[in-house]
Amino acid sequence: MSKENHVLSSNGVIRADELRVWFPVRRSFIDALRGKPQLYVHAVDGVSFEVHEAEIFCLVGESGCGKTTTGRALLRLVERDNIYGGHVYFRPSKEAFEEVSRLAPRAVVEEGVVDLYKVPDKAMKPLRRELQIVFQDPFGSLNPRMKIGDILEEPLIIHGIGSTPEERAEIIARALETVKLTPPEEFVDRYPHQLSGGQRQRVVIARALLLNPRFLVADEPVSMLDVSIRAEILEILFELKEKHGLAQLFITHDLALARHVCDRIAVMYLGRIVEMGPTDTVIAKPLHPYTRALMAAVPEPDPRNRLRIRNVPIKGEVTSAVFLPKGCRFRPRCVAYDQTPAIRDKCDNEEPPLVEAEPGHYVACWLHAARARQTG
């Protein structure tokens, strides 16, 4: 990564830097009195990556690995109290940057870049416009008591976009057409429950687009939709990338989908990125034992294989994110650990660093640490 002394590369939009999001486990009063240590769920535990303009960056991992928390943390939807380290650097638009640097000069890291968690709540509003999210659940992410028109008008009112109802209607009509909900007037006076899942998800995307964001987190946007509708939603996201240069973080547990959608991919396991690189490279040549296991678990569309029991190279269950094992956190499930006694000592005692195994392709595993050069 050519960073020189900048926290963000020249086409980078947002960057997580050693980000840690922990959630304290509630202690009983008695336990606190006895002096038992405060326990934490290590949802995100030292994650670094950057998303560039006009790029779809994928976070892949099984449920509970912290990918959704990472997405929320990037949008500053996580309480500041739960950030136990690291930074989120964001390059807003010029106007937003000027506003933020006026309101909160301490949050400015370098020209054009702010540290999101140093921006006080009051100064977040101009940045909120540029950081948007599409949720997994299109049923829950629209207020069931508001009509589509009101839902779409709300961000406009909050940010003072379109001073008259006519202007706002114009903007809403355009957004609905962008997400192919036509004719728009058919939709504005309906309630969310009167729409299908795909239509709702498009409303959610339309709401995110109304504010003209620079960075969009798509948190499993299609996993609750019928397969027939997925393609349309993905098409919209593609278009946003191609036409508007929107940087997107695409969160999914589906490697096959990630392969189809993403430019770069990061595989997460228990709050850490274990492998990261261009999609094609990672898929074609997975380096980390966990990535290999995930690859092996992707169902094949060939019916001839339906009776074959496949051997997925992984064992056991996901370890608790509260009591992390010493050394490599994947070790208890790792097949390579069993097969290569030479590295066991390292695996048992030291957390493997994320190293560049080949240009642009990073992996955090002692199998590859030896032959790789450390990243800066």
Place this chain on the structure above:
Amino acid sequence: MSTRAEEVRKKMAKARSERFKEAREILSEVWRSLMGKTGLILIVVLIAISIYALITMPPNIVSLWNNPKNWQFNPTVAPPAWIADLGEPVAPQVEKTLGPMMQGVTNGKMVDGIVPVVGFYQVYTLRYNLRHPAFPQGILAGIIGGKAALVGGAQPIVIPYIVVERPDGIKLIINIPTPMTLKDLLAAGVISLNPNQVAAYLAPRFNISLTVAQSEPVKLLFGKLVGSKIEPLLGTYKIDLILVYSGVDPAAMQKAVISHKSGIWRVKMVVKGSAYGLMGTDDVGHDLWLGLLFGFPAALAIGFFGAVTAALIGMVMGVISGYYGGWVDELIQRTVDVLGNIPLLPILVLVGVIVQEWNISPWARLFIIIGVLVLVSWGGLTIIVRSMVLSIKSEPYVEAARAIGASDRRIMFRHIVPQILPYVFANLVFSVPAAILTEAGLDILGIRSGLPTWGAILSDAEAYVRSGGSYAIWWWILPPGLLIGITSVAFVFLGLALETVVEPRLRRR
């Protein structure tokens, strides 16, 4: 494109105008259930009567009620007049405001045959027809028009006589005519009978012992002896109030009275019946109809004020507690715990006793008591609202609202409050009777605001019975008790109907 936008704008405007559709839907659903319909009808009737009461009642009803002088023309502890229609014998209440039937100057004439008069005199006459075997409660004359001015440099002296001519022809001077200055007489305002005087006067004439006469002097006046019992004497009584002026020049006095410069020229003569008005009277002579009428707006005001403020505080606290969490939540919840453990009644009695000592208006006193009730009772709703907010807060659309930059206030009032509002409203309706019943209960315990609320009337009845009165005072006990009950039931019905509509709606979310 712009026609598209125009269409969109129109649809959105229309949708906006239909925002209250949901409230109307809930109402129509409530109307469909029998309980809801009964409750709504009752409440509408209650409100209509309250409006009628507010329009027709004298504005100073409270001070009017609390001054016994205003009620001395009424019989005491009298049942409603309409019991006559049920066949009950009733001596009617007759009140007449009169000018003098006769006035003039005489020199030693016997007016009415038994009152010797020298000087200027006036006669005011009331005829009273007793048709049913019941005893009136008494005779009273109030001075309506008069002025105490010196006549020829001297204060006139007035000697009032009350002369009753009974149907059997007997003529009696039933008061002991005591000379008074005109000034004193006008200050007293009434010429009344002293029962003991009446007894002392009548006993020899009826040839009975004084003790028997003293037991029931007024009965003696309107009755006849049948054996040792007194029975009502039916027929027409002629009651004359004769005022004899002395101490001044008679001709000058007459001139002064005719020109309304001094003396008395209008008198209200009353025979107190054995029954009175629409709802009877209590031991002070209060027209209970007025008190009961006043009770309608008072009960609704108490109920709504108590319920609305408790619901508002409860909801706001619950939303804040659930939404912000942390130490704010902890503080509010612990406060609720503490409040929930305060025994309500002793606190209210304590506050009531303190407030009774204060020299403030009865309304202020009442609302301080209700305010304390509210302060202690908002906690329950807060706990429920908090738990609802906790679940709504974790909905993705709340996070979505935060992502688009909505402020905390906007999220609370646009996304959370509308969800819990129907529930809060049902809760509010339920707590209306609680406030009304608490106020009535405090009245019974003797914590009085001074307003003639239903509870206060009931409490008066209770005190009357406790001090030796009979329980036969149904007109005094039943109406306020029933009204308290009906009002409470109306709101409980509406609340129950609302709850069945509102609860599945919450679950449907």
